[in-house]
Amino acid sequence: MRLRVDLLPHGDYPDTVLVVDVLRATTTAGVYLERGARSLLLTASPERALELRSSGENREGPSESSANVLLGGERGGLPIPGFDFGNSPVEADSQNFTGKVIVMNTTNGTGAAHVAAATGKRVLLASLRNAHAAARRARALAVEEIAIVCAGSNGRASLEDIYTAGVLCEYLMSMGEAGIDDGARIALTVRRNASDPLEALSSSAHGVVLSRLGLGEDVRFSARPSESTLVPVLAETQDTEGALRFVTG
Amino acid sequence: MRLRVDLLPHGDYPDTVLVVDVLRATTTAGVYLERGARSLLLTASPERALELRSSGENREGPSESSANVLLGGERGGLPIPGFDFGNSPVEADSQNFTGKVIVMNTTNGTGAAHVAAATGKRVLLASLRNAHAAARRARALAVEEIAIVCAGSNGRASLEDIYTAGVLCEYLMSMGEAGIDDGARIALTVRRNASDPLEALSSSAHGVVLSRLGLGEDVRFSARPSESTLVPVLAETQDTEGALRFVTG
Incomplete structure (x- = not known):
């Protein structure tokens, strides 16, 4: 190897x-899935994240209610206007995302x-x-x-x-x-x-x-090593609309 | 600072x-100057190095004889066809480059x-x-x-x-x-x-x-630290033809 x-x-x-x-x-991506999110869609831009919600497009299909789609991300460490959450694992860890689809966009990750x-x-x-x-x-x-x-x-x-x-x-x-x-x-x-x-x-x-x-x-x-056993894995059915779909592996 | x-x-x-x-x-650039080279022209491509010699263009002016212009460089560690020298400091250290202009192109440097x-x-x-x-x-x-x-x-x-x-x-x-x-x-x-x-x-x-x-x-x-005190410095009159001119600082 x-x-x-x-x-x-x-x-x-x-x-x-x-x-x-x-x-x-x-770190935050793992917490979203730990807290029950069905999948994570990682977009290449914040604009694409906003479009994904407004158009109802996401990997769960066109019938997905936009109420089930939440946006998380940051620029310069701060939340993005129009997004529901920043990129904070502590914030995510306090929520229940059961059944939700999270669309993420961040500066580097x-x-x-x-x-x-x-x-x-x-x-x-x-x-x-x-x-x-x-x-x-x-x-x-x-x-x-x-x-x-x-x-x-x-x-x-x-x-x-x-x-x-x-x-x-x-x-x-x-x-x-x-x-x-x-x-x-x-x-x-x-x-x-x-x-x-x-x-x-x-x-x-x-x-x-x-x-x-x-x-x-x-x-x-x-900074807490190996506190979680959840690994987000890229789904085999990947993107259609410029987003990558990660699920609990 | x-x-x-x-x-x-x-x-x-x-x-x-x-x-x-x-x-x-x-390392090799320093040796060229130590061994008497008047200046080093660093080009962005091997082709540009070959053109610089064939056209007689270089920072010393159009009157420079092409016999005074030598090409050194490598791709994948090996000498470039049409070049006079590889990118070897040992090879350069065995030569006398007094009065010469060296045109260099290498994979990364x-x-x-x-x-x-x-x-x-x-x-x-x-x-x-x-x-x-x-x-x-x-x-x-x-x-x-x-x-x-x-x-x-x-x-x-x-x-x-x-x-x-x-x-x-x-x-x-x-x-x-x-x-x-x-x-x-x-x-x-x-x-x-x-x-x-x-x-x-x-x-x-x-x-x-x-x-x-x-x-x-x-x-x-x-790998021999601080054996030389020569520092190649970018000349204030920089490139005209896509080459950077370095001289003994």
Whole structure:
């Protein structure tokens, strides 16, 4: 098995891909499904998310009531006008989404998922909260390569995503032999040199920004390793309208 | 002073930029100038390098004899058909380039220099060989930010460039206070966890490829820190014909 870490989304994934945007998109995505959502639709733009609801289009079919469709996302860490929720795992964790379809768009994470899905045969969303389960699932699905894709922040590498990739690498390497690339070596080095997950996430540039925005509770929530066994998995029947559909794997 | 490391070329550089492609473009560039070359022209494509010579165009003016213009570069680590030299610092170090103009094009390094020069006010080429001198020069030139740009390899991060960026960060931080970003923290961590420069370079994916191509001597040559005080600097009169002109700083 080959184990590859892209410190930024690159593309060209022949096999299984774990997408990481730990602060906060892939953490929040898992919480939506934990709290009962039927599926997540990740769009490539906020406009597309608004259109999906207003037109009643979504992967559940045209009969879906728009009342069952909720929008979550952020730009610059803040909620998007017209959306129902921000990109906060703490906020999502306080809700009941049973039977709902959540349409998500965020600054970096949903774009990284689209890069992954363009070629990846199997695409999973990973965070610290579901790290062990995501690694186990990827190992079970992969044929020859597991790629971990760090979403980064506006085209630049993020410490918190690379730290999380390092945690995933450690779990994956404990499950069997793997040939690792430069990116995986860097992620493992970063992971082994951080004292703990909360220190890594809260000291990252994005962690500091979120704390300044009053969202420090989201950082703390996102820093709890393997608290969840739920792994969002890209559904085989993917998008029709420019959205990727993730369901509980 | 802000200290920023881009693990891959990103753009948007307001101030001073150090471009790193330690295996081998920025190492070789320094050797060309050390061995007497009058200037280096970094082109955006191999075709442009061949055109520059055949048309007699270069920054020294139309009167330049094409005999004074030599081409160096590589694709996939190997010399380019029609070029005079590969991208080998060892090969360059055995030559006398007094009075010559060298036109360079390589897979990653020359492209990274073009990204840096698109916005950077001052652009320097850095390697392990000139690390101390390059850091000192950048510190003297910079007003508010020093950005270190890792060229990477075909759009993916390279261990050897990030290690070199970590060495540059250590030198820069020893010269005075600096606020560092996530990329600089990652580079410093990678640098501090490698036993020595040769181990870092020779164990990187690209170092392994070069050794397999019989170019292990280039890897060893590139791994000698601060052996040179020569820093290639982007000339103020930059390109006219799509080439960047670097001279001894």
